Amino acid sequence: MCTPADAPRVIAPGDPIAEFWMSRPGLKRVLIVIPHLQAGERLLDVLPALESDMRVQVMISTPETGYRWSGIREYVRRLEGLVIPWHQAVNTRFDLILGACNWGLAELDGPILLMGHGAGSLGSRIGHDGDVDRHNLHRDHLMLGDAVIPTVLALATDDEKGALGEACAEALPGAVVAGDPSFDRMLAGRPYREAYREALGAAPGQRIVVVSSTWSKHSLFGSDPTVFARLAEELPRPEHLVVAVLHPFVWHGYGRRQVLAWLAGAREAGLVVLPPEEGWRAALAVADVAVGDLGSVLQYAAGLGVPTLMSTCSLDGVRPGSPAELVSRIAAPLRLDRPLAPQVSRAEPPTDGEREQVVRTITGRPGQALNILRGTCYALLGLAQPSHKVPVSPASLPEPIG
Structure with a gap:
């Protein structure tokens, strides 16, 4: 991506000039990367475990890959978070980067927690190249050259850990079986x-x-x-x-x-x-x-x-x-x-x-995904977890299109 040196930046933590206006210096900076809606929704399942912590500042950005899904800017704007342009994100050091899709993550500076955005981490779709052996834990998705992109890779099941070992053994040291926060919310909604x-x-x-x-x-x-x-x-x-x-x-x-x-x-x-x-x-x-x-x-x-x-x-x-x-x-x-x-x-x-x-x-950890992911996030941030528990939120009430 080629961005002019004078491209506008948002006044936000992490920018040396912007620090003059910041009321609370020294916050841990967390970036939520939203390339598409389904990734955004999965990250919103996890965000409540972090965003109320007064030691943390959450920011949002959308990767610039040459293509953009229609409506993604409007979706991100409706989240009412602090949105920064991608050229600013790639030039900012973060204490934690959360992604539910690998798009753009390799361009960022900071420890990355990557999770899936659907049922399981492997995926079920045959790719555009027709290779029936390629899945979402393949090295093409997880590595750039000889470097593993995610610092931590959140898997849904123990079986996926075995599949990861066969497809991309380099990513195994950073793998954690966390379950599925979305499925947990469905179960919590049953009552x-x-x-x-x-x-x-x-x-x-x-x-x-x-x-x-x-x-x-x-x-x-x-x-x-x-x-x-x-x-x-x-x-x-x-x-x-x-x-x-x-x-x-x-x-x-x-x-x-x-x-x-x-x-x-x-x-x-x-x-x-x-x-x-x-x-x-x-x-x-x-x-x-x-x-x-x-x-x-x-x-x-x-x-x-x-x-x-x-x-x-x-x-x-x-x-x-x-x-x-x-x-x-x-x-x-x-x-x-x-x-x-x-x-x-x-x-x-x-x-x-x-x-x-x-x-x-x-899921290999039913009902536990939010707590596992929370603990993983705080370990990457280098912070002690807050003492209060974060309950699993039931699935939101549906609002049909009128």
Whole structure:
């Protein structure tokens, strides 16, 4: 990235000139790196463990890679944090850098904690190069030359540690099995079932069918963009509430106005559409059936014990041996060339053994992720942890798009 020497900077801790205006010198500087919404949302699961500490200043920046997702600046602005431009971030020394995607991290100065932003750390998608052996713990993702990029790599499960040893042994010394903070929040939300149902607009006794699509041509939406309308029209409306969850890349790749225009007919038929930021976890916590593809949402649904149907079209994009491939063996097949309502009505929940299999691919430390990540952050900061506990926050109430 080439930035003019006189490019404007934000008055913020870490800038020698800006220090004149700072009221509290000597704070530990933490940078949150948000290249896309799903990384941002995962980091927000962890941020409450740090940001209330008066010894810490949190800043936010978005990598400049030559491309930017539409809407990311607006998303970051809504977080109301101290946002600094990328050229300033790469010229500032930080005491801790938090990322949930490797984009831009190698350019930064400071200890890096890298975590995943979906179900598990390996990922399930075959990459653009078609290499079925390449996953998110491959050395291409974790190293720059001979140097390991993350100081600490937060893994979801112990099995991933074995996979890391085979794919990038250099990163093993910095690996810690932390579990999955997002899954923990879903579990913590289970007692709030009625509040979640009410927020979604479900009537008493109405079955909630959550329909999710990841991105790519193999996704549910990529295979059949009419699937949301078909489900809303085929499933008897008084007995069913169909809730749509689309991956942020769908929203940001095409634009909110366009996506809502494509879904207008389905919404008229009763489809409830959730925004990309939040709501999907609460919907899964109360789902009676989940319909989806190779994306993380269906993996979380199976881990929660929800009856699942997986689009057979999405299997073309699934890496063999991945978590999504496991779910494909447990979920009922969804065939888009046949009527959908009978398939939904036949969906069965996974057995206890099947559900436990999926959970083992999601988290090796159920209920513990926030505390493990908190301890890891404070170790990197060189600070003693505050004595007060940080409870796991239940999934936020869903706010459907009106």
